[in-house]
Amino acid sequence: MTTRSRRDQLRDNLNRTREDLADACADAGRTPDAVRLIVVTKTFPAADAAALVELGQTDLGENRDQEAAPKAAELAAAGLEPVWHFVGQLQRNKAKSVAAYAHWVHSVDRAPLANALSAAANAHGRNLNALIQVSLDGDTARGGTPVPELEALAAVIAAAPGLTLKGVMAVAPLGWEPAKAFALLTECSEAVQRVDPAAVEVSAGMSGDYRAAVRAGATMVRLGRNVLGEREPMA
Numbered sequence: 001m002t003t004r005s006r007r008d009q010l011r012d013n014l015n016r017t018r019e020d021l022a023d024a025c026a027d028a029g030r031t032p033d034a035v036r037l038i039v040v041t042k043t044f045p046a047a048d049a050a051a052l053v054e055l056g057q058t059d060l061g062e063n064r065d066q067e068a069a070p071k072a073a074e075l076a077a078a079g080l081e082p083v084w085h086f087v088g089q090l091q092r093n094k095a096k097s098v099a100a101y102a103h104w105v106h107s108v109d110r111a112p113l114a115n116a117l118s119a120a121a122n123a124h125g126r127n128l129n130a131l132i133q134v135s136l137d138g139d140t141a142r143g144g145t146p147v148p149e150l151e152a153l154a155a156v157i158a159a160a161p162g163l164t165l166k167g168v169m170a171v172a173p174l175g176w177e178p179a180k181a182f183a184l185l186t187e188c189s190e191a192v193q194r195v196d197p198a199a200v201e202v203s204a205g206m207s208g209d210y211r212a213a214v215r216a217g218a219t220m221v222r223l224g225r226n227v228l229g230e231r232e233p234m235a
């Protein structure tokens with residue numbers, strides 16, 4: 001059970017985060033509804049995710065299937081059906097599980113994964129919104145497709161049944177100015193839109209750098225700590 005005080009804390013954090021995001025939009029000359037807030041609930045219990053949905057937060061993000069699948073099931077059993085965004089590195093053998101609950105996958109970064117997600121979405125009779133994760137510095141160990149391979153992957157996803165190509169996603173590389181990272185991501189978005197003009201979504205910005213992302217044109221920000229608090233260090 002979520003204690004009353006945890007719920008109050010989440011409500012306050014969520015309201016403050018929404019105000020800060022609206023403020024970042026105003027600073028950037030954009031309307032607040034131009035940016036979708038995704039609250040990343042990874043490492044936090046299903047009770048927190050449920051409380052957020054009850055507080056009116058419709059978009060939630062997770063980065064590991066082992067954690068996300070049971071959390072999504074627990075919420076569904078309670079009659080809560082947020083829009084789930086899968087934002088983490090994804091192995092092909094997890095595609096079937098992810099395709100059962102996710103509405104968006106932000107981390108499609110190679111053709112075999114796109115094909116596995118396509119097959120899985122079809123098997124479940126569902127459609128997945130796909131974003132291409134871009135490796136802005138070319139270090140693909142942290143996930144993402146290298147910039148020169150973007151358009152080829154976009155073409156694969158655009159042609160894949162069960163997937164809708166929606167745009168691009170990135171994490172600012174360590175040590176990069178966020179503004180530089182997100183400016184490059186804007187160029188990547190333009191490249192993908194040359195393949196599919198409807199693929200206009202840009203998922204960029206985490207708790208530490210979302211203002212720069214909003215200034216650069218992000219349409220989705222992925223915020224965890226700002227709403228839920230600091231995470232326990234990962235083992």
Ligand SMILES: *Cc1c(COP(=O)(O)O)cnc(C)c1O
Nearest residue numbers: 040063087206207222223224225
């Ligand atoms: C954890 C995570 C986030 C949220 O990060 P915070 O710093 O908690 O806001 C965003 N995107 C991805 C891909 C993540 O793994």
